[in-house]
Amino acid sequence: MILRKFLHYIEVIIILTVFWVVINEKITFIQVVSGTVLSFIAILYTEKYLLKQDYKKLYIFSLRNFIKYLAYLFVQIYISGFTAIYRMLTHKINVGIIEYESGLDNDFLLCILANSITLTPGTVTVDKNGKKLKVLCLNCPEDGQNLLQQSIKVKFENRLKGEN
Template sequence: MINITKNNKLFFILLIFWMLFTFNFSYLNLIAGTAVCFIITRLSYAILYNKKRYSLKIPRIKVMIKYFFNLMLEIYKSSFSYMIRIIKKDCEPFIVEVELKVKDPLVITIISNSITLTPGTLTVDINDNKLTVLALKNCDDREMVVRTEIKEKFEKIFIKA
């Protein structure tokens, strides 16, 4: 019963956001918004709840703020680094597999999206906690360098938490 109540809260929150983002209060828009919010709420029920309780574990806000500033710094540094490499034509693409220590699907998704946001890297595939990453590097031990960078710059923040 508690899950149904929380699910209704999710529905109303989504509906409020729908109305705020569209800022159109016509009957057709309200009906469409209600239908879309209902469908999203119903489809997300199995993802958000298990049989006993709310099952999605979100990292603490302090960790996410630290991670956000770290990500912005990495994007900034990497953009200048790859701008120079592209101008010099001094980079070769390669694929590397990185196995993460974290098991939480949300954290793995955050890390893979961060890799994709960082210039010069792209997450190609996710298999459990193993990421397949396309990267542009020009050093000799490039696969080990990419693995170490991902683990040190992205995953380490969530492991400490």
């Protein structure tokens, strides 16, 4: 029974174990084993006491999509960083706040979207109300917010849905 449950959650356990190893800044056998055990215990505890439904049904995000999204986010962070530095040095800054209404139905994916926006330099998610996000932008478009909204949708939201 426990082995079957362990295999059911193997993707989540791998992600949490990698996170554990990164936080501890060591890749040793003991770190990997302790991360795996603690990940499994955390999943069992949260599923039993905190979540109202099965863990995998609540957090629909495959390991393959997670790795692809993480790699893409990493690239976007660097691109946005260089763009933000250029804009600050050339004084081409137009600060503003836009509202973005997401098409994501899953609250977990919406949280990842909001955090991804904040992680990229030049944008910060200021508020979340349902599916609406308020985003503070270093380079807010003059003609409105359609360009930035489309950029968020194409760059992040579609990838979170697994469409790109």
